Amino acid sequence: MPELPEVETTRRKIEPLLAGRTILEVTHDAPHRYRDTQLAHGRRVNGLSRRGKYLMLHLAAADAAGEDGHDLELIVHLGMTGGFRLEEGPHTRVTLTTDAGTLYFHDPRRFGKMAVVPRGVYTGMPTLVGMGPEPLSDEFREEEFVRLAATAGAVKPWLLSQKPVSGVGNIYADESLWRAQIHPAQSALTPGEAGRLYHAVRDVMHEAVEAGGSSLGDGLGNYRQHDGEPGAFQGRHAVYGQTGEPCPRCGTDIRKIVLAQRGTHFCPQCQPLRTEDRP
Structure with missing residues (x-):
């Protein structure tokens, strides 16, 4: 957390507060984490965009x-x-002051980062440089996804790598794989499996963006929109965070395993691991 739907919701919500405004000052006490922010002082915000899980x-x-x-x-x-x-x-890490008001960047666990760079120069950001296509864009093509999936390793870590498609994290990988009826550890997807997953990723991301993302629990790390309102997609989670609950499709208890060091949720009945040789 947050993943593409939460970052896109953030972009949509704060763009009206920033677009066309001049940044007067960016203050913080962690220059190693928030790099070269003084270069933004006196600059006008022409607009906001998003690439995967990055806000620009x-x-x-x-x-x-x-x-x-x-x-x-x-x-x-x-x-x-x-x-x-x-x-x-109490967890404000960065204060962004414009000629129209102030926004505060909260980050209880201090994993967030910022950097001011020349436009399009992402040196030192290998994930951003090597990121795959946006899942809701025309650049995300089914035939290319199917081709790449045919030789990929375990499908969930492959999705999380950001290389076949951008912005998919733990929540939306689990939900997409459940919809496509593919085991998270399945490798070398068949064309049929990969085609189902392609459409599942697009559908899940579209629905999650329209719902404002997912807000989980009441802890400090719980995602909220800038005005404190939660997302709503968590109410539609079929498997993520549903360990022991009945699968919405078949009624089998949802299981949780650890795959590539990530908690992974799936239905053992609907998402069997295919072990036989491919036809």
């Missing part, structure tokens, strides 16, 4: 006088527990 603020000179004219980007990774808020709190 597009910065340009507020005026021509004394500026180098080069566009910059403020890259934000929310980490496990990061998010923007309208009010300061």
Whole structure:
């Protein structure tokens, strides 16, 4: 957490508060985690975009006088527990002040990061550089996904690598694999399996974005929107966090295993591990 739906919801919610505004100051006490943020001072936010789980603020000179004219980007990774808020709190790590108000970046577990870089220069961000296509874009093509899946290792870690498709994390990998009826440890997917998974990823991501993402539990790391409102997609989780509950499709108890060091939820009846040779 947060994954693509939570980051996209964040983008949609805070863009009206930032677009067209000038950043006056970015303050924090961790320059190793929030790099070169002083370069954003005096820059206008032209808009916000998202790439996978990364949020990008597009910065340009507020005026021509004394500026180098080069566009910059403020890259934000929310980490496990990061998010923007309208009010300061005990876990505020970064304060972003504009000519129209202030946003606060909260991060209880301190895994979030920020960096101001020249536009499109992502040196030192290998995940961002090597990221696959956006799941809801035209660049995410079924035939290419099917081709790559045919030689992939265990499918869930493959999805989490961000290489075949961007933005899929633990929650949405489990949910997509359940919909596609594929075991999380299955490797070398058949064309039929890969085709089902392709459509499941697109459907799950679309639904989760429209629901505002998933908010889990009441702990400090619980994702919330900037105004404190939770997401709603957790009410539609079929397997994630449902250990011991009946599968919505067949009634079998949902199981949890550890796969590539990640808790993984699946239905052993609907998602059997195929061990026979492929036809």
